[in-house]
Amino acid sequence: MEDILPFLIGGLYAGGIYLILHRSFVKLIIGLIILGYASNLLLFTISRVTRGAPPLIPEEASQLTEPFADPLPQALILTAIVIGFGIQAFAIVLIKVGYQAGDTDDLDDLNTTDRLED
Amino acid sequence: MNSTILSTGIRILIPLFLLFSLFLLFRGHNAPGGGFVGGLVASIGFALYAINYGAERARRRFYLRPLKLIAWGLLIAVLSGIIPLIAGETFMTGLWYDEISIPLLGKPGTPILFDIGVYLLVAGTILGIIFSLWEE
Amino acid sequence: MENELLIVLLIPLFAGILSIFSWKNTRLQKYIFIGGTTALLLAAINLLNSVIAHEVITLQSAGWGAPYGITMVADLLSTIMILLTSITAIAVAVFSLSDVDQSRLNFGFYPLMCFLLFSVCGAFLSGDVFNLYVWFEMMLISSFVLMALGNTKPQLEGAIKYVTLNIVSSAFFLAGTGILYGLTGTLNMADLALRLSAIPDQNLVTLAAIFFFIAFGVKAAIFPLFSWLPASYHTPPVTVSAFFAGILTKVGVYAFIRFFTMIFNHDSVFIDNLLLITAGTTMLVGVLGAAAQMEFRKILSFHIISQIGYMIMGLALNTKLALAGAVFYIMHHIIVKTNLFLVSGVVNRLKGSFQLKKLGGVYSKYPLLGILFVISAFSLAGFPPLSGFWAKFILIKAGLEVQDYLIVTVALVVGFLTLYSMTKIWNEVFWKKMTIEEESEKEISPVGLWSITPMVIPVVFLATITLAIGLFGEPVMKLAMMTAEQLQSPEIYINKVLGLNE
Amino acid sequence: MIEIVSAAVIMTGVIFVFISAIGLVRLPDFYIRVSAITKAATLGVSCIMIGVAIHFNEVGVAIKAVAILVFLLITSPIAAHIIGRAAYEDGVPLWKKTKINEFRDYKEGKLKEKEKDENASPDEVGDPDN
Amino acid sequence: MLTIILIGFVLAIGAIAIHRLLKNYSGMAFAVYPAAAFVWFLTQYQTVASGEVVMSSMEWLPSLGIALDFKLDGLSLLFALLITGIGAIVLTYAGTYMKGVDHTDRFFVALILFMASMLGLVLSDNIISLFVFWELTSFSSYFLIGFKHEDKASRKSALEALLITAGGGLALLAGLVLLGIGGGSMSISELLTRGNELADSGLFNAAMLLIIIGCFTKSAQFPFHFWLPSAMAAPTPVSAYLHSATMVKAGIYLLARMSPVFNGADGWHATLLLFGATTMIVGAIIAILQTDLKKILAYTTVSALGLLTMLLGIGTSVAIHAVVIFILAHALYKGCLFLVAGIVDHQTGSRDIRKLGRIFKDMPYTAITAIIACLSMAGIPPLFGFISKEFSYESTIGMITNSPLTTSAFFLTGVFFTAAAGMLSYMVFFGKRNKLKVKVHEAPVTMVAGPILMALLSLVFGLSSGWINPLLDQASLAILPGNESLKMGLWHGINTELLLSLATLLVGLSAFSFIYLNPRLMSRIEISEKIKPSYAYEQVMEGIADLSKGVTRYVQNGYLRVYVSMMVGTFCVLALIILQDFGIPKISILWSDFRVYDIVIGIIMIIACFYTVMAKSRLLAIAMLGIVGYGVAFVFIIFGAPDLAMTQILIETLTVVLFVLVLWKLPRYLIFAEGFIKFRYFLVSALFGGIMTWIVMIVTQYPLDSHLKVFFSENSYPLAMGKNVVNVILVDFRSMDTLGEIVVLGIAAIGVYGLVKFNGDKKGGKA
Amino acid sequence: MKLLIPHIALAGILTWVLFFLTGWESTASRLLAVALGMFTLSWPLAYFIARQYFYKLPRLMNLILFFIKELIVANLRVAYDVLTPTTLMRPCIVAFPLEAKTDYEITLLANMISLTPGTLSLDLSKDKKYLFVHAISFKEIDVEEIKSGIKNGFEKKLLAVTR
Amino acid sequence: MNWFDIVLLIALILLSFSAILVFIRIIIGPSLPDRVIAFDLIGTITIGMIAIYSLTTGVESYLDVAIILSLIMFLGAVAFAYYMRKSHKQ
């Protein structure tokens, strides 16, 4: 798995960006979410992984003994996941409201605010 | 959703969810869990209720405004950081009361208070989002 | 001392919490916000005094020393940014009294503004890469909401672009953070600075720098990453866009300066050239965009981009004078740009439009407003003796000193084009006569300027600051030079944070 | 001894799950898949949980295993029910060999008559009414 | 001196109030300021004439070496007297001239602002403060030219003048800064002595060229000259003041000021000569093709400015003498003529010399004044203009090279000047007939007094030039240190110069007669309007507009996907530049570690990701997304992160739920088939994914420093009382992060609430 | 509200107790903890107990055992059919006339039916008189046999517990 | 590796293949409820996998994740049912 992870991450990044580059609202959001997975996995992988040893101090011990997974990236990812969720929730609703205002699923229709009028 | 079976099931499940969420909250310092996960689980019970009965009824049943919950959660979390200031420590420093050890909570300390704040806020957030989406 | 730093964070946070508690009492929220921003200004001034006295102030949060806990650090740059933020916030707070409609207030406008302030202050003070990410995200979400709140179609359109591009940039930020951690096993900026320089293959560091270049580049709106800004900044209420225009992109610039002076120091020719090219193209493309527009706030939005280029130019040249120029430029720009947006709001209130073609005759009717606009606009264009002139002058001098003639030429040409597009606004909005049909079409109630006093006062306030910086610029200049000095010797910061040499 | 028991229980559960998975792919219509298969998987997982509880031989683990078991036993039939119901309302077609459909009869008000006339022959095709 | 300037600025601010108070008499009141200043400068006359300089100094931005240093020497004093003297006249004049016009207060503000700035400019001894005042004159002149801003033409002219002068100003700024860097000082006095250091620094030519460009724009030299005639849209007092006597001479002033540094350089002489001569001739030719009084004056002014430039370019002793004399002479007669033109316009309502005529009897004082000024312009003795002309001829004759050519250029210009003088006097006041529809009266004394005074001075200085000889001598010394002393007089015996003057006069008069007798020639003048030199300017402006639109359409085209691909593309390019130094890392799958379920999960995730991308049904895409999320959670489980897995699963499901709750309102999933574009996006994405994989592999091969990991593992329980280290980090070690995180969540909830509810409540009721 | 507060209170107390006990080391306390754990987490049982149905414990055991037997049998039948190449299943939807009256009874019954492989509670009629069950036979369909199977099996044993 | 570990490995492999089979059902559908049920089933299988993984590693904390999963899956199913009803009504 350790060797697969980089490819998995690359695949997720590619998939996420590819979805964002589509013109659909929904695909856009899905793409953003996948991008979030990719980033989290990258953070996880790049700070080195340890198999099956969570950073939980055993009942009788007072500190961890190797091997154990690095707890810091886990805490970071947890924060990142939660923040990502908050933003995604807002984005999902934004897309919905945006759709209701514009009556379209096509992002290309959203060019009235910044296209230069002739 | 208008299903007796679902409604009854949910009525059974809600206390289970709450129970489990408290479980997660309080032992989070020593095992997987914690305020965030606990708050999520707690809110899921009410989310189910909202799906089944509609948000209006869920809101009435829940009786605490999600926004208030958010505000209280935040306030508690911040207070847990300010308490150490009074004791002359740095902001957010963990203060532990070593004298007693409550079976469930373990030693009481500001980090636990912080986690409780997180719990409340997360529950308020999820409920706020779900109620708003259902109420339309 | 650390509490002087802490209070800066606690004021907006408590203001935010209190405003949520008084959710339905929007009048109370107003008082809270104005009180909060005033308190923040005082706290910021206090902090600046301390920082000048002690160089760098740290708060080792939760009592864990760096690099184990999160360190909040106030050095001159961050304190100056906070001071400017609080000034802008006060101006915007007063402005909002007349500008923001009740329906927006009902949905948490003020709490959101408080949290936005909180996040901005946090971002300026953070001494930890991941913590900075958190502040950035908080800033983003509160700005997302403020951007979209109101649900008009242009707002939603703008917000979707704003949200998407910023989320993608956050992904870069997170990935960059991961790479830094993967290389050094630390997140504290000071610790990072030490450990990164010890890495034998500096290409790895440059690689990480690219991630931050993209991430901060999007926030700072540099070419070619700025597209979200002109798409969205003109859509929300003026109060919001004014604050965004003044502060938010500058957070990106701040991060740029912080990272590229301390963490990624200029050993890499690649980074230097990259910054220089970015600065030039950003200036040019931004100002050309402004020249093409015919909408008040869109012109101003594109100018933000162009002006960001100047700040990056200061960073790229990386001499003491150049850095001082960048800092001076930031100070000048925040005040002036906020003010121009506020003026656009006043004009809109008086004449009911942001479209240059539909506006006119403001100077005849409201000469004071005209003068206020002129002060800010010509300051932006770099006319002496206004603040913008000194900003530009320092950068040009710095550029000529290191004989980088190309970037200086670009800077000068862009200055000319800035003037061109500012006078376009002046011509169309203030000087041009409005035809009688247009006047009657708008059905303007003959409001006097002083009937919207809360909107005018901040404009006067900020214009006065611009003038003051221009006429009595020495203290500001000194401050900028001191800041530049600090930026050039990051070891002060590093030692203070890590508690070395004590 | 404990290992043998738990291994046996776990393998039973796993095989149940595996068979369900095969069934899910093989069986002809949605309703059959739901009623015949998905619950089998739930039971299989329940077996696994019991096996795990036995093997760990610890109170904490047992509580957790039982908790999962209880949650699954409460939630999965309800889930199956509401999805099945939604599917029926949405007009997901019944398999062609579904000859008797008293639900449709009930909706059409024919159920009462049918109870009287037990020899009435069902329809050839079992499409649900929309 | 600082005080005088500051009073000016304060007065400018207070002008509105004063004007409100004094109404129609405000002009005279304002004139007290320049008059008083004039008197003060006169008191310094003796000091300066004796070769001393008056200094005053104040710090401004010491950290940049910028100070408000002022120096009064001959050159400065000459200009200061012109500025204050003519200023007083113009303000008095304007008080009457502007009577009944709206917003006169704003006019006075700008005019006084200009006056003070102009004083600052000529007195400054610091290049940057000089530049500040320089730009302030551009700024205030913008408002003066655009005073009638409701006219489109007026706005256009104002903008033209501003853009040209400010554009040149930018060049000037660069030049001055280079000068400062090369010479190692910001003080003009010091710089003037550091020509060698500047030359050593290698910045000499660049600084010189940039400064010349700045001066040329300000002083309306070809090819920038066109803004000046357009600027005639300004009220006449402004034209008289700015566009003849003072502002346009700022460029000349600065060239003169910098002469000690640059004089002697080949480039300096060649440039000034060439452009000066061109300007002079072009201005003169166009001048006599005009029919508008002010236009004629404007083009002769352009020509005169060319002449001054050219003289500076010649740079000999006599030439410099000629410069200072001509500055004074020109200011007197041209200022006077502009004011007369204003009177004529004011009293008759016309400035067209084809319509004017035979009004001598109606306004005799004005007419006599004008005639005197015109005589000076034509260089007829005993007026001061004659002396000026004599010196000019002398300087060309004394030139070492090219003298026939320059002499004939002067001759030609002189001819046209004479002709123009004839047009301005004879055609206006005598001429054939009067086509005006109004009865003409003499103007009030406040308007006539000034021109009369100036005309008289032209006469007085001509008759007894000794009065001002010391001043002009000192001025020429400032331009050319060590210059031989100046001797002015009407009669130098019969020499080449005198003969040339006579010839000029004769040819000029015949040229005038020719024009006068062929009025159709003047109606051809429209042609000259069409081939106006501002054509190039307009082309440039249009070019800027087109370029800006083109660029903007290209970069800001409104398509989100383009923006995203720009971002990702930029990243890919930058990353590839760096990555090319790294090899492709070795993929080392350890088969001993091989685990079936790892592979299965990996495969499921990839396939699910693929289907998320490709799904034709929105719900399928979301279900697949959920599966990817569960896969991520499983990865977290495998590598010892139960907290993460929990959170991931909860969040994942909640996200799916939110989607589901929102999605039923949306229309069908649309597939936008775009063939090639799609493929392009696919390539971008694939490249991006590949780069990220590559980077992860590179970084993970690098040994990790785990000091934080160790610290947390050792101290989590003893110091922070928690056994779940992740949670301890979240609530204790890095509780600031968590605080931020929950604020984000709270804001998101408020945002969703606002977004959803606001929609249902557009009119803004209670929340 | 009137349901919620006791729920929360009870839940809180029970958790408290549970944790108190899991700290103990003796086997007896472990057993007790298991019992309490079951007790806590099987809320429906607690509900019945609160209604003083203690004496119906044997009937409850009977129900549970029957349920388990049904599960195993049905599972094996389905497994056989899935693993053999031909599909013997013959589905139908029957309207099962309910004797159970309260929501809890109906829900429990419906869930037990759903849990058993081969049957699925599809819907409940509005008047709560019929439960529509999707059922599978492995021979010719006999509606009445299916209905009586449920009536005499789950329903009878369930009602014996609840009434 | 003792025999019990091999049993667990086989169990994990079988569960993995079950997951793939169920995954196929998600892909082929054909109806939305089919996918939802399959999705639910994947969750159930994941619970089993997590339980077995916690046995192989001896980390009982993983069971907490399984509990969470068992709770939350239900919400997903209910939400999908809600969606089907709503979109059907449209």
Ligand code: NA
């Ligand atoms: Na936790």
Ligand code: NA
């Ligand atoms: Na703490």
